Amino acid sequence: MTRRALSLLLLLAVAACRGGGGGASTDGLTVALMPKNKGNPYFVSCRQGAEEAARELGVKLLWDGPTETDAAKQNEVVEAWITRGVNVIAVSVENREGLSTVLRKARGRGIKVLTFDADALPDARDFFVNQATPRGIAETLLEHTSRILGGAGEFAIVTASLTAANQNEWIKEIRDLLASKYSGLKLVDIRPSDDDRKRAFDETQSLLKAYPSVKVVMAIASPAVPGAAEAVKQSGRTDVKVTGLGLPNDSKPYLKDGVLDSVVLWNTQDLGYLTLYAASALARGTLKAGATSFEAGRLKTLRVEGDNILLGTPFTFTKDNVDRFDF
């Protein structure tokens, strides 16, 4: 009885494995990609791009990772991939130091290692597929601001917190560009939102009162975008527009309303697509340290700066294209 039940269960397991696994690969390249979190729609759309590239290149793609953000799981999956034997491992890193140890071990076994979206320590990987540089983000944000203001006028920033590292790097680049390129624009104030929608709402309301001449609110943290947009909408000021950096789903209703002019981020599908192209080129030896450019299928020629492969200028979501994205 016991034996029979057990063997039945195992047969089921075996059948399940046979059914799911073993996609044929044409040239035997196996690339393993790991998101921070498999369930996050951001990474789901990365996966779509990666699968598209895998079909184009005839590469076998393994996609696995934690179902919730979990640093321990990431380590275990990479360990298993090392044992299994793959050609390339590409990871969006949750725990920089901890995962770097395991990634170094993978490199020691001759496996090529990439990071995408979030980097490991530089010596733990060959290249980082960088979705956006601070300079690129600052440039695109100011392009939109300048366009809305017709080249001259006042604007204010709602940031994450006043100490947030990413945001402060962007603000530094924005100040540089204001001095060198956009002399007609004037940044009058920077307010914190502490990554909180309600706080962004309150700060934007008080901004609008304190600076009636501000015509653009630039919200540069994803919860700040809907917060700022809601405040402008409720104020009834149709002469003020919001632009910023955030997620398409948060932004959709405000883009449609017209309160939100544009939202900058990167195309996550392209990020997955590029990562797979880079992985395949790295394994085939066509992408080497010291390269300055790189051909990535439909994305054409992309720049490589040092050990960073750049996805290019950030992507702008507007009311016309936002419905194509779901994250």
Added chain:
Amino acid sequence: MTDAASARATRALLGLLAVELVAFTFLGHNFLSIANGFEVVRASVEVGLLALALTAVIATGGIDLSVGSLLGLCAVVFGWLAREAGLAVPVAAACAVLAGTLGGLLNGWLVTSLRLPPLIVTLGTYSLYRGLAEAATGGVANYTGFPDGFLGLGQGTFLGGVPAQLPLLAAAFLFFWALVHRSVVGRGLEAIGYAPEAARHAGVPVGARLRLVYVLSGTVAGVASLVYVARLGQAKADAGTGFELLAITAVVLGGTSIFGGRASVVGTLVGLFVLALLQNGLRLADQPAELAGVLTGMLLLLALALSRERKAS
């Protein structure tokens, strides 16, 4: 009778382990190797430590749902003391283990002095300990940059490939095996699980024994937190999330009765490896990790159904 039953359960489980080995040798890539075996062991030491201590708790008919959360709290205590407060690593480590002991003491005190059901007590401390860890760090602080000597405990090897934490698991196994199966204390634990009132009348110091198993469980969670931090190189409030359920699964799969009275420390260890091999084997067969959850659930239900059937016959 109970010894025979648990021996049979262990044999069935060993059979299952063998079937897993054969199946994954065919389905997985590079599954059957010493190196992979050691990696499986390395990844399962923390849950294994918790499961061994839980075997003693469950033998008394109790349960400790707080061990995963307590591991997280101890990890944060250790990380904060070693990285922020600037204490020497051994001192910080001792404090983390002490924090685990205190956490276990609180569980034991609530169970014995207030006579509250262990399920409710540890459900409360499950939230409490995780909540404390999150509150202390705002959920974001992540302590890293520990010295290499300490990280070696989780990442290092000796004798050409044996994981550094294996001796710890072996020592815990011997300790709990001796405690549960070869000591007067252990017989008392099973007696409490079987019938607490009868045990009291037979002269078993029920309160003291119960406090002991919860204190041990907490202390072991503290030790496991050090292995966890050393393995991942980070101490964060989410450490050990869900470990309590994995550990309980290993214990029950191993043939220890969830109602108490019958325990098998050897079974727990075999149950642990059945679970760990399932996860590892599925990954090497390019299967998503979610499938491991489905199969683990089926295995557990099957094990429970079989033990039920045996009881009825």
